[in-house]
Amino acid sequence: MTVGQKNTRSSSHNNGLTAWLFLAPSISLLLIFTFYPIICGTVLAFCDFSLLRYTPEGALQPPRWCGVDNFSRLSHDRYFWLALRHSCMYLLIVPVLQLSSILVAFLLSRQGALSSFWRTALYLPVVTSAVCAGIIWRWVLRSDGAMNVLLQSGGCSAVPWLTDPDWAMLSVMLVTFWQGLGYYMILYLAGLQAILPEYAEAASLDGASAVQIFFRITLPLLKPSIALCTMLSCVSALKVFTEIYVITGGGPRNGTLTLAYYVYQRAFESFDMGYAAAMALCLAAVVGLVSLINYALFREGGIRYY
Numbered sequence: 001m002t003v004g005q006k007n008t009r010s011s012s013h014n015n016g017l018t019a020w021l022f023l024a025p026s027i028s029l030l031l032i033f034t035f036y037p038i039i040c041g042t043v044l045a046f047c048d049f050s051l052l053r054y055t056p057e058g059a060l061q062p063p064r065w066c067g068v069d070n071f072s073r074l075s076h077d078r079y080f081w082l083a084l085r086h087s088c089m090y091l092l093i094v095p096v097l098q099l100s101s102i103l104v105a106f107l108l109s110r111q112g113a114l115s116s117f118w119r120t121a122l123y124l125p126v127v128t129s130a131v132c133a134g135i136i137w138r139w140v141l142r143s144d145g146a147m148n149v150l151l152q153s154g155g156c157s158a159v160p161w162l163t164d165p166d167w168a169m170l171s172v173m174l175v176t177f178w179q180g181l182g183y184y185m186i187l188y189l190a191g192l193q194a195i196l197p198e199y200a201e202a203a204s205l206d207g208a209s210a211v212q213i214f215f216r217i218t219l220p221l222l223k224p225s226i227a228l229c230t231m232l233s234c235v236s237a238l239k240v241f242t243e244i245y246v247i248t249g250g251g252p253r254n255g256t257l258t259l260a261y262y263v264y265q266r267a268f269e270s271f272d273m274g275y276a277a278a279m280a281l282c283l284a285a286v287v288g289l290v291s292l293i294n295y296a297l298f299r300e301g302g303i304r305y306y
Contacts, residue, residue: 044277045070051271063274070278080279082254083262086169087286090237090258093173097180098230102222104181105188106214119189123182130179134246137175138162141247162248165255172243172256180236184229191225192218227298234290239283259283 047063048070055061074080104122108115125133140146141161148158161171195218203213219226241260244250250257250265260283267276 041277041280044274045281046278047274049274051273066274070275071282073275074278074282079254079257079262080259083257083259084282084286086255086257087238087240087259087283089169090173090176090240091234091290093176094230094233094237097177097184097233098226100177101181101184101229102188102219102226105185105192106218108185109189109192119185122185125179126182126186128179130242131246133179134175134243137171137178138247141171163252165253168248168252168255172240172247175243175247176237176240180233184233187229188222188225191222195221223298227294230298231291231294234294235287238287238290259286 044063046065046067048066049061049063051060053061108119142148143158143160143163145161147161152158160167162168199217199221200213203217208216239260240258241264244256244258244261245264248256250261259279263276263279263283266272266279
């Protein structure tokens, strides 16, 4: 080995060591606050552990391995199945939100003063605290709130936005739609701006209409963005929590009880940590399944479509 080769190899080794040193803090935080809790939560799902049980000496009883007993309890828990059904129902917001975001992004993709104004206005709910937004919407949608006052002033009857189980679920979905529209609009705008205008110009020269260009050129090339946004939206819908917690608290009559909120109730109200961990593992499995379905539907797209 020549001196030059030794120097090159030593320099490469030093660069690699320097890179790992810079990555070490981030990797440490990731291991401590992400992977370690995931492993502990998975193990806890197979244990019987409550924060309300103590030894005669006054110490907290350690987790006791119980196998699949927690999952057996889940199969007979009607509230678990109710929460799972509501979480799956919440997925209905995904196509509405994604189609609306694509349409708004397409309409605002042209540069202009009004376009910039509407982009900013629609993005404001995204940067608004979810808790603050939930409190405001709870005030707007209550029985004597601004929404019913507005309806009654127009001659319509009041709507039980938060007191009827069906209306309550639709109300929470409305808040999710309001807060998510601007976020996905920005992602679709980025996808639209990445599409070369030459494709649409060539199609236009061949006699394609604006509608044909949109459905035959724009949408297929936008498919990678659609895949990303749909997956993010599905995951967010399945693990919706803040809106439920702030606006309805799972009510009325468990009409908005979702799986993520039920996990919270069992863990931090009943302190049944093992049972809550088992439910969280089931929720993770549902999220993984939906993500796989989403990947299977949208794995082909972009320029490869052609």
